Each structure stands twice: as C-alpha cells, then as structure tokens.
Amino acid sequence: MSVPRSYLFVPGDRPERFAKAAASGAGCIVLDLEDAVAPGAKDAAREVVLAMPACPVPALLRINPAATQWHPSDVAAARTLLRRGAIAGIMLPKADAQTAQAAVAQGCGPLVVLLETVAALIGLRALAAVPGIARIAFGAVDFALDAGIPGESEALDFVRSQLVLESRYADLPPPVDGVSTALDDATTLAADVRRARHFGFGAKLCIHPRQIAAVETGFAPSAEELAWAQRVRTAAATGGAVAVDGKLVDAPILARANALLAAAGLG
Numbered sequence: 716m717s718v719p720r721s722y723l724f725v726p727g728d729r730p731e732r733f734a735k736a737a738a739s740g741a742g743c744i745v746l747d748l749e750d751a752v753a754p755g756a757k758d759a760a761r762e763v764v765l766a767m768p769a770c771p772v773p774a775l776l777r778i779n780p781a782a783t784q785w786h787p788s789d790v791a792a793a794r795t796l797l798r799r800g801a802i803a804g805i806m807l808p809k810a811d812a813q814t815a816q817a818a819v820a821q822g823c824g825p826l827v828v829l830l831e832t833v834a835a836l837i838g839l840r841a842l843a844a845v846p847g848i849a850r851i852a853f854g855a856v857d858f859a860l861d862a863g864i865p866g867e868s869e870a871l872d873f874v875r876s877q878l879v880l881e882s883r884y885a886d887l888p889p890p891v892d893g894v895s896t897a898l899d900d901a902t903t904l905a906a907d908v909r910r911a912r913h914f915g916f917g918a919k920l921c922i923h924p925r926q927i928a929a930v931e932t933g934f935a936p937s938a939e940e941l942a943w944a945q946r947v948r949t950a951a952a953t954g955g956a957v958a959v960d961g962k963l964v965d966a967p968i969l970a971r972a973n974a975l976l977a978a979a980g981l982g
Contacts, residue, residue, distance in 0.1 A: 718850075718888045718917065718918075719741070719742025719743040719773065719918055720742050720917065720918045720919070720930060720931050720934040720935065721740075721741045721742045721743070721918060721919060721921050721926075721927050721930040721931050721934075722741065722742065722743045722744075722745050722775070722827075722852070722891060722918060722919070722920050722921060723736050723739055723741035723743070723744050723745065723921045723922075723923075723924065723926075723927060724744075724745045724747045724751060724777070724894075724920065724921065724922055725744055725745065725746060725747060725751075726747055726751035726752055726760070727746050727747050727748045727751070727752055727760035727761065727763060727764045727776075728751075728752050728756050728759060728760035728763055730763050730767065733746075733767060733770075735924065736924065737770055737771050737772045737774075739924035739927050740924075740927045740928065740931060741772070741921065741924070741927050742772075742773065742918070742931070743772070743773040743774065743775060743803070744770065744772060744773075744774045744775075745774070745775045745776075745777050745806055745920075746764050746767075746770075746774060746775070746776050746777065746802070747777045748760055748761055748764065748776065748777060748778055748779055748785070748789055749777050749778065749779050749780070749808050750808075757779065757785050758785070758788070761785075761788060761789060761792050764776065764792065764796070765792050765795060765796065767801065768801070769799065769800055769801045770801060770802065773803045774801070774802045774803060775802060775803060775804050775805060775806045775827055776789075776792070776793050776796060776802050776804075776805055776806065777805075777806035777807075777808060778790065778792075778793055778805060778806070778807065778808075778823075779808070780807075780808050780809035780814070781807075781809070781814040781817065781818075782809070790818070790821050790823055793805050793823050794821070794822045794823065797822070797823070803825070804824065804825040804826060804827060804849060805818065805823045805824070805825075805826050805827070806826075806827045806828075806829065806852070807823075807826050807827070807828050807829065808829045808831060808854065808857075809829065809831050809832060809835075809857075810826075810828035810829055810830065810831075810835060810842060811832070811834060811835045811838055811842055812838050812841035812842045812844075812845055815828050815842055815845040815847070815848060816845050818847075819845065819846065819847035819848075824846075824847030824848075824849075825847055825848070825849035826845075826847055826848050826849060827848075827849055827850045827851075827852055827891070828842060828845075828848055828850075828851055828852070829852050829853075829854040829857075830842070830851055830852070830853055830854060830858065830874075830878065831854030831857035831858050831861065832857070832858065832861045833858070833861055833862050836858070836874060836877065839877060839878070839881045840881055840884070840885075843881045843882060843884070843885035843887060844885055848885075848887065849887070849888075850882075850887055850888050850890065850891060850918075851878055851881075851882055851887060851890045851891070852890060852891035852892075852893070852920060853874065853875065853878055853890060853891065853892055853893045853916075854893055855871055855874075855892070855893030855894070856893060856894065856896070858871070858874060858893075859871060872914065875892070875911070875914045875916065876914060876915075878890040878916075879914055879915035879916065883915075888917055889915055889916055889917030889918070890916055890917070890918075891916065891917070891918040891919060891920060892907070892908075892911035892916045892918070892919045892920065893919075893920055894919075894920045894921065894922050895907045895919075895922075895926065896922070898922070898923050898925070898926075901929065904926060904929050904930075905929055905933065907919070908929060908930055908933030908934065909933065911934075912933060912934055916934075917934060918930075918934060919933075919934070935978070935979065936975045936976075936978050936979050940975050941975060941976065941979055941981070943959070943960070943972070943975075944971075944972035944973070944975040944976045945972075945976065945981075946959050946960070947959050947964055947968060947969060947972035948969070948972055948973065948976065950964055951964055951969050951972075
C-alpha cells in the first residue's frame with residue numbers, strides 16, 4: 716500500500732458521494748460501513764459497496780468491529796472486493812492484536828487498524844507486530860470516551876507518543892491522527908495538523924472533502940524546510956565538519972534533510 720497523508724471517510728450507503736470523494740485530492744478514501752451508516756442500513760450499504768466499480772484512487776473498506784453482528788458479512792464482502800482489486804485494504808475499528816490476527820487470517824490484509832480502546836493501548840506492541848498490518852490510526856474520539864477523558868484534551872498526547880514510538884519500533888509508517896470534528900474551523904484544523912506532525916504522525920483522518928487541502932499541505936514539507944534541507948545537503952557535499960544557519964551538520968541532521976527532500980520527491 717502507498718503511504719497517504721489524508722484518509723477521507725465516505726458513507727457506504729451514499730454512492731452519489733463516491734466520485735466526489737475520489738476527486739477530492741485525498742490520498743486514500745475510506746468506504747465506511749461502520750459509524751457513518753445507521754444500524755438499519757448496514758446490510759444495504761454493504762451491497763452498495765459490493766456493486767461499485769474499482770475505485771480510481773486508493774480505497775479502504777472500514778468494516779464493523781469483530782464483536783458486532785455485521786462483522787462476518789463485512790469480512791466476506793471485503794474479501795470479494797480485494798479479489799476484484801476494487802479496494803487496497805481494510806480499516807478495522809476497535810482493533811486489538813486478537814481481532815487483527817483474525818482479520819488477516821480471514822484474508823482481509825493489508826489492514827489499517829484503529830486504536831480506539833484502553834485495552835488496545837495496553838496491548839499496542841502486540842497489535843503493531845501482527846503481520847499484515849500496514850498502518851495504525853488513532854480513533855481519538857472513541858478512545859477518549861473509553862478512557863473517560865473529556866474531549867480532545869492534552870491527556871491524549873501520551874497516547875499519541877505511544878502510537879508514534881510503537882509504530883517506529885514495528886517498522887510501520889508514521890501513524891494516522893484522528894479526525895477534527897470542527898468542519899468549519901480552519902484555524903483549529905491547522906492547529907490539529909501541526910500538533911499531529913509535531914508528535915511524529917504522518918497523516919490524518921478526514922470527515923469532509925474541505926479538510927483535505929489543509930491536511931495534505933500540513934503534512935508535506937514546507938518551502939522553508941525544503942530550502943533548509945537543500946542547504947544542508949549542499950554544505951555536506953563539501954565534506955568535513957560544516958555548519959548551516961549557525962548549527963553543526965552531523966549525520967542525523969543530514970539524514971533529516973535527506974528525508975525531507977525525499978518526501979517532496981527531491982531525493
């Protein structure tokens with residue numbers, strides 16, 4: 716799977732939105748059979764998704780959690796869509812090591828797993844080590860509810876650090892931060908993206924197409940970062956001990972510069 720910066724949810728029972736989501740500029744769209752679909756509409760939504768043609772952009776299918784009555788049928792649908800090449804993988808909510816292993820064993824990899832419970836956080840290292848997991852995403856709203864933490868407070872920063880460190884330990888891509896629920900607050904969205912990137916996240920879940928541009932821009936290297944990285948690379952090419960902007964350039968600094976340039980396709 717590719718490593719997107721933005722994941723846009725689209726309800727599985729709203730086929731008229733599929734093309735708009737695919738054209739939104741999102742790195743990946745998530746056809747949602749879980750939270751975006753009412754209980755009485757889940758079976759119909761599954762049939763709608765099964766009838767869709769292959770998506771022109773990378774797509775995931777978010778199935779219902781393992782403990783729900785819809786999960787077995789969702790798994791069967793996911794396998795069908797994967798065989799057809801209609802989707803690139805599965806998003807598994809309320810994931811832990813056991814449910815992730817079961818999904819992979821049933822042919823539902825690669826998986827983007829949603830960490831949404833305290834129990835999953837306690838078992839995060841085992842979850843991250845499950846073969847077939849492509850990336851970990853933070854279901855911050857559900858996690859806060861399960862943990863008894865009011866709202867999106869700084870108390871969740873500990874969880875974000877753990878997700879970043881355990882993803883790195885498992886050699887997974889940087890994790891995906893949770894949604895920003897304020898649809899018309901560009902300032903809050905930009906701040907959320909800055910915070911996520913500061914903690915080491917590499918992407919964000921989105922719930923509306925108008926969030927995509929800010930997320931894509933916010934996780935991309937800035938012009939200032941790229942200019943600095945190019946200065947570092949140029950200085951390092953001369954050999955020996957060098958300084959850029961008054962700071963010594965050593966091996967980790969050069970590696971950081973090269974990573975920024977590579978992320979912008981300038982590697």
